[in-house]
Amino acid sequence: MINAFSLSSTIKHGVLLVGALIVLVPFYMMVSYSFKSPGEIERNTGGFFGSQELMVDERCVKLQDPNKDEVIALRPRFPGLDDDGVRKAFMAEVEQDCSMIPVVFNYSKAFSQAPLLRYLLNGVIVTVSIFLIQIVVALPAAFALSKLRFWGRETVFTMVILGLLIPVHAIALPLYIMLAKVELINTYAALIVPWTISVFGIFLMRQFFMTVPDDLIDAARMDGMSEYAIVWRVMLPTAIPALLAFAIFSVVAHWNDYFWPRIVITGDRSLFTPPLGLREFKGDADGSFYGPMMATATVIVTPLIVAFLLAQKRFIEGITLTGMK
Amino acid sequence: MTAALNHQRQTLSAWIMLSPALILMMVILILPILIAFGLSFTDYGLGVKSVDFVGLENYERIFTRSTFKKMFAATVLYVIVVVPFSVGLGLGAALLIQSVRRGREFYKTIYFLPVMASLLAMAIVWEFMLHPTIGVLNETLQGGCDSAIIHGLLTGSWFGADPLASWYGDQCANGFPLWLGDRDYALWTICFIGIWQSFGFNMVLYLAGLTSVPRDLYHAAEMDGASSAWERFRLITWPMLGPTTVFVVTITVIRSFQVFDTVEAIFPDSGGPGKTAYVMMFAIYEKGIKQNLLGTGAAITVIFLMFVIVVTLIQRWFIDRKTHYT
Numbered sequence: 064m065i066n067a068f069s070l071s072s073t074i075k076h077g078v079l080l081v082g083a084l085i086v087l088v089p090f091y092m093m094v095s096y097s098f099k100s101p102g103e104i105e106r107n108t109g110g111f112f113g114s115q116e117l118m119v120d121e122r123c124v125k126l127q128d129p130n131k132d133e134v135i136a137l138r139p140r141f142p143g144l145d146d147d148g149v150r151k152a153f154m155a156e157v158e159q160d161c162s163m164i165p166v167v168f169n170y171s172k173a174f175s176q177a178p179l180l181r182y183l184l185n186g187v188i189v190t191v192s193i194f195l196i197q198i199v200v201a202l203p204a205a206f207a208l209s210k211l212r213f214w215g216r217e218t219v220f221t222m223v224i225l226g227l228l229i230p231v232h233a234i235a236l237p238l239y240i241m242l243a244k245v246e247l248i249n250t251y252a253a254l255i256v257p258w259t260i261s262v263f264g265i266f267l268m269r270q271f272f273m274t275v276p277d278d279l280i281d282a283a284r285m286d287g288m289s290e291y292a293i294v295w296r297v298m299l300p301t302a303i304p305a306l307l308a309f310a311i312f313s314v315v316a317h318w319n320d321y322f323w324p325r326i327v328i329t330g331d332r333s334l335f336t337p338p339l340g341l342r343e344f345k346g347d348a349d350g351s352f353y354g355p356m357m358a359t360a361t362v363i364v365t366p367l368i369v370a371f372l373l374a375q376k377r378f379i380e381g382i383t384l385t386g387m388k
Numbered sequence: 389m390t391a392a393l394n395h396q397r398q399t400l401s402a403w404i405m406l407s408p409a410l411i412l413m414m415v416i417l418i419l420p421i422l423i424a425f426g427l428s429f430t431d432y433g434l435g436v437k438s439v440d441f442v443g444l445e446n447y448e449r450i451f452t453r454s455t456f457k458k459m460f461a462a463t464v465l466y467v468i469v470v471v472p473f474s475v476g477l478g479l480g481a482a483l484l485i486q487s488v489r490r491g492r493e494f495y496k497t498i499y500f501l502p503v504m505a506s507l508l509a510m511a512i513v514w515e516f517m518l519h520p521t522i523g524v525l526n527e528t529l530q531g532g533c534d535s536a537i538i539h540g541l542l543t544g545s546w547f548g549a550d551p552l553a554s555w556y557g558d559q560c561a562n563g564f565p566l567w568l569g570d571r572d573y574a575l576w577t578i579c580f581i582g583i584w585q586s587f588g589f590n591m592v593l594y595l596a597g598l599t600s601v602p603r604d605l606y607h608a609a610e611m612d613g614a615s616s617a618w619e620r621f622r623l624i625t626w627p628m629l630g631p632t633t634v635f636v637v638t639i640t641v642i643r644s645f646q647v648f649d650t651v652e653a654i655f656p657d658s659g660g661p662g663k664t665a666y667v668m669m670f671a672i673y674e675k676g677i678k679q680n681l682l683g684t685g686a687a688i689t690v691i692f693l694m695f696v697i698v699v700t701l702i703q704r705w706f707i708d709r710k711t712h713y714t
Contacts, residue, residue, distance in 0.1 A: 083498045093513045105522050203405035213399035228700045229417050232646050236676040236685045237420035260412035290401040319506040321649045338508045360509040371504045383592045
């Protein structure tokens with residue numbers, strides 16, 4: 064009996080571990096590639112970290128190859144050599160300057176080849192703005208739908224339920240046309256505006272507010288609070304757990320969103336969000352640039368993964384909120 | 389008197405509080421649908437001066453041209469492959485995790501990682517791993533060919549089978565597929581990435597569903613003679629998970645219809661070898677945005693919305709017998 068039990072549990076763990084391995088392989092490879100030199104990537108050698116031998120950045124060397132005038136200017140630095148000798152001596156120096164270990168090369172290229180920091184900042188600006196506006200719009204609406212009595216409430220709530228059915232990505236094309244008509248393509252507004260209304264947020268907060276006792280609100284009214292003050296000073300503090308879950312849901316979706324930024328940002332690099340930056344990298348990556356590309360991918364993926372590992376319970380709760388009935 | 393006044397005041401502030409949400413809903417969700425519907429009967433293009441009403445021409449084109457046949461084929465295949473696997477693996481993982489005593493959190497965390505990661509980034513990593521010559525997958529597979537044990541086991545040649553008759557033996561001898569570069573494999577590979585990315589999400593939903601199955605039901609079933617694990621699953625777990633399954637399937641279907649990132653990242657210009665991965669969202673993007681054929685793009689959008697409505701109606705039909713929002 065004991066044996067049979069442990070056999071079945073061994074098999075279960077075996078299956079789960081194989082699954083875990085398949086899930087993890089791409090992450091492992093991504094980080095590993097971001098450490099390695101182009102040669103190691105191509106030959107699949109060097110283990111996880113690569114050998115970290117000094118490598119020469121060919122592009123960096125090529126950029127500094129002196130032309131005739133520059134060679135002439137360099138003559139005093141290498142006395143006693145003819146022009147060809149001067150060039151060779153100088154190039155030897157350049158090569159030394161352009162050598163670095165692969166991990167430094169990859170990550171420094173990731174940040175210098177494209178304004179990756181700017182992309183990350185854009186990602187933060189866009190996700191935070193979207194979330195804040197969603198809350199400002201959704202909370203009062205949710206309050207009205209849950210705690211105020213008025214004619215038409217049921218109709219509005221039915222609209223909210225119907226709104227839940229519309230995937231915003233599906234109507235991207237007409238939204239794009241509308242934004243183009245008001246000349247908002249290639250602005251932060253284009254990245255943010257279509258997401259300002261979260262029907263799901265209204266629905267979620269309304270369901271949460273339903274559980275808040277009416278007495279609390281009546282007491283606040285007795286104290287002479289306006290309805291808006293009740294929303295922000297009474298309801299908001301009680302709703303922190305639901306808000307946090309919604310924040311995670313919203314931030315994850317928009318940090319990783321690629322489709323919408325791809326459509327409304329056409330070329331202006333200073334507005335790129337992280338996925339667009341990575342995609343651009345891929346567009347002009349030749350073989351030797353896989354390392355920096357993987358470094359970029361790692362940088363983009365890491366913030367959410369780390370946050371997730373630090374607060375798994377909350378994240379899983381937040382992401383699966385869509386599963387609430 | 390005060391009650392009536394109070395009521396009036398509440399009505400007023402309710403509409404004030406609802407107005408931003410209602411206006412935005414109208415402008416961002418409803419108006420675009422109407423615009424898409426209207427434009428789908430025209431040959432509109434941004435910056436093009438004359439707009440003509442073309443009747444059903446756009447739809448006719450979509451239902452007759454081979455490009456769009458490929459679009460429907462790719463989208464439908466993607467959905468009918470990804471949905472069962474993603475839901476099935478999600479359920480399987482949830483049941484397995486539920487049944488082990490140690491390491492639950494560990495497995496849950498790992499399986500959930502792809503849900504958190506940018507699909508675009510991971511698609512690029514997969515593309516690289518699947519690279520025909522320098523990717524790890526083919527290199528690993530090739531490595532197995534050189535090992536007598538693995539080759540013997542996987543081709544069955546140890547048991548007297550002809551190694552060339554098996555897929556693995558054949559590929560060992562003739563070279564492994566190009567995966568994303570091969571029209572026979574490309575869409576399947578995209579499906580695989582989609583399943584890899586999404587099943588962890590379904591797993592978590594199922595785990596939540598499983599916690600709501602009352603323990604005593606299992607004891608009762610056991611008393612009634614349902615002794616095997618399969619019987620218990622069939623009689624209790626599966627029916628109790630019904631609402632979860634309806635929801636998981638719906639959300640997976642709707643998300644699968646919207647697949648875009650993987651296709652655009654891997655096949656930016658073509659939609660796959662021989663357009664085999666030319667899915668709907670990619671078609672909308674290519675026709676509408678890149679080629680400025682907004683009429684055609686709008687018509688695809690309308691068809692897409694129809695799909696979503698049908699799927700949701702089916703879900704509603706399943707659920708409305710049970711849940712009511714009050």
